[in-house]
Amino acid sequence: MKSLLKLERLRKSYGERRLLDLDGLEIEAGHAYAVTGDNGAGKSTLLRILAGLEPGDIAGFEFRGVALTHGRLPDNVRHDIVYVHQHPYLFHTALEHNIGYGLAARGIESAESRRMVEEAIAWAGVDHLRGVPPAKLSGGEKQRVALARAKVLKPHLFLLDEPTANLDGEARGQVIALIRQLVHDNGSLLIACHDRELVELPGMRRFHLENGKLVEA
Numbered sequence: 001m002k003s004l005l006k007l008e009r010l011r012k013s014y015g016e017r018r019l020l021d022l023d024g025l026e027i028e029a030g031h032a033y034a035v036t037g038d039n040g041a042g043k044s045t046l047l048r049i050l051a052g053l054e055p056g057d058i059a060g061f062e063f064r065g066v067a068l069t070h071g072r073l074p075d076n077v078r079h080d081i082v083y084v085h086q087h088p089y090l091f092h093t094a095l096e097h098n099i100g101y102g103l104a105a106r107g108i109e110s111a112e113s114r115r116m117v118e119e120a121i122a123w124a125g126v127d128h129l130r131g132v133p134p135a136k137l138s139g140g141e142k143q144r145v146a147l148a149r150a151k152v153l154k155p156h157l158f159l160l161d162e163p164t165a166n167l168d169g170e171a172r173g174q175v176i177a178l179i180r181q182l183v184h185d186n187g188s189l190l191i192a193c194h195d196r197e198l199v200e201l202p203g204m205r206r207f208h209l210e211n212g213k214l215v216e217a
């Protein structure tokens with residue numbers, strides 16, 4: 001078993017309220033995990049802490065063998081973890097700039113990166129949306145653009161927050177198809193979701209978050 005992420009004891013409180021009290025969490029490379037839990041259970045908070053977007057009280061954190069030091073992950077490790085928001089924010093710019101945003105932010109701009117962006121556009125099936133102002137895209141289209149923007153970074157871990165929430169019909173199916181492919185391609189994913197079809201994808205391992213504890217489901 002190849003450990004990708006190993007977390008020892010994570011606590012998170014808001015004021016008097018202890019939201020998360022995890023004994024530990026281990027994620028194996030090349031596997032997908034679904035985290036279910038009621039609204040307000042703390043799924044998004046957990047993902048945001050793992051992404052380094054929110055502080056948490058963590059006893060030990062190891063990612064690809066690198067330990068967390070001084071309470072925060074080194075940039076090169078943090079860059080390996082990509083969080084995709086339930087309602088992704090897109091910039092008021094062209095589709096290819098939105099998808100290439102993360103690469104540009106890391107100073108990667110080259111013929112090769114443009115090729116990678118084009119590949120991601122084709123993968124997500126959003127080529128026909130090039131002329132559409134980002135604000136006008138539907139929820140499903142935004143989610144597909146966000147998945148392309150994440151994939152192009154080739155992260156070692158995808159953290160997907162309710163990627164199909166508020167989607168139905170064809171839009172939901174298209175997003176599930178992309179995630180199915182990431183799972184099939186041995187991506188490492190941690191997905192907060194209620195969507196049964198996602199939870200039951202082949203190869204998916206399951207956790208349930210309740211009363212601050214994460215248990216295998």
Ligand SMILES: Nc1ncnc2c1ncn2[C@@H]1O[C@H](COP(=O)(O)OP(=O)(O)OP(=O)(O)O)[C@@H](O)[C@H]1O
Pocket residue numbers: 014019037038039040041042043044045046
């Ligand atoms: N900054 C904050 N200050 C105080 N409470 C907060 C803060 N952020 C989140 N919370 C509370 O923490 C709880 C967990 O929120 P979180 O968004 O992680 O839940 P969730 O499991 O993702 O829920 P959902 O299924 O609705 O997305 C909620 O009750 C929320 O009100």
Ligand SMILES: [Mg+2]
Pocket residue numbers: 043044045161162192
């Ligand atoms: Mg949430």
